[in-house]
Amino acid sequence: MEPPTIRLGLYLEFEHFSYLGGAAGKLVGHRNALTAIPKVDWTPLESVLLHLALTLRKDFSEEERSRVYPYEGYVNVEREGWSARVGRQFITWGRADTLRPTDVFKRHDLTDLIEDREEAIDAVKLDLVRGGWTLESVWAPVFDPDIVSFRPENRWTGLPTQADLPGVGRVGLTFREDRTQRPPATLGSGQVGARLGGSARGWDFAAMYYYGYDRIPTVIRREITTIDPVARDATITLVPTHQRIHVMGGDFATAMAGWGIRGEAAYTLTRDVAGGVQGINDPYLRFTGGVDRTFTRLPLGESLLVVLQYALDTEPRPRGPLTQQEVDPRLHPFRHAVTAKSTWKYDEFIRLSAKGYVNLEQGDFVIQPEISWQPRDAMMLVVGGDVIGGRRSTFFGQFRDNDRIRFRVSYSF
Secondary structure: OOOOEEEEEEEEEEEEEEEOOOOOOOOOOEEEEEEEEEEEEEEEEOOEEEEEEEEEEEEOOOHHHOEEEEEEEEEEEEEOOEEEEEEEEOOOOOOOOOOOOOOOOOEEEOOOOOOOEEEOEEEEEEEEEEOOEEEEEEEEOOOOOOEOOOOOOOOOOOOOOEEEEOOOEEEEEEEEEOOOOOOOOOHHHOEEEEEEEEEEOOEEEEEEEEEEEOOOOOEEEEEEEEEEOOOOEEEEEEEEEOOEEEEEEEEEEEEEOOEEEEEEEEEEEEOOOOOOOOOOOOOEEEEEEEEEEEEOOOOOOOEEEEEEEEEEEOOOOOOOOHHHOOEOHHHOOOOEEEEEEEEEEOOOOEEEEEEEEEEOOOOOEEEEEEEEEEEEOOEEEEEEEEEEEOOOOOOOHHHHHHOEEEEEEEEEO
């Protein structure tokens, strides 16, 4: 029997963002942030792992992004034929590269919509393995929603700064958030799910089910709290609510003639929202599928990875301006979209990559080029940018003034 082992680690990161559109009004014009993630792994027994990681982030431009929180923290037990993990963990379902319809347990930090950092959840996960089959079962006892910002300095809220009010005219708007309609942090807000996966004749496949909540608020009600006709200012209270949903779906992956083929789909059963809400929330189907391939016989460089995917969301587009819709536009930003990614590896240390998204119906788009350099094993430098475009009436087009350049340096001990 091997003696218990303890392994310590530390991840350090500095990032800088500069918005090319400047800092109009209260909006931030740049970001300088430091992040540290210390971690410890302890193996008291050969089959038992205790993993702890803590995130400490200080943002010198956007105070709401300054946080100290457990990044991960779980106990994992591995035995023949089964494994169990209890605590804060990342649970990733699906096989698509992006826009995964079946990835229902993943949380997202949407204070920066383009960056979209992923976060773990508190859950109990049990895996049973029999031959080529794996059954994953998950219980998340307390609902934890995505992180969404409504602060006036945040460039990704999508909230209007002015509006015309009957009898008053044009007024400036101030927003505040009322969280009383969120699911209570009790066992009554729990979520459950199961995923059965297997493989046969070169195909990998899985079926899944989830019962829980929309992690993005389903509806954000707007209530006028105060009006000052002299100062021509109004305060609007935002009331986010999360609806219970059932999600049933599956995914697949295979390879043909050197190309990887993968996809996933999920059908979501929704609860009716209250009458008078602008927008709809009918049951809907989501699908993402595409191909990928790595080319190695290149005249210059070591390899080129190409990924191309198509995404479908059958929820109809609500009528009216985005800023007036109460069914959250972040739930359904497109009906038909294409995503693409390419990574050219010049050598072991230098890579050039680009990611792109295009809404095929509305025409809004996001393009993200970047170059990374790894001067040593533990160090990484990344320089990139985010280019956003489209009409103001489209989901990403409303953020087209948020084009930016970014720099990140990270070091792992």
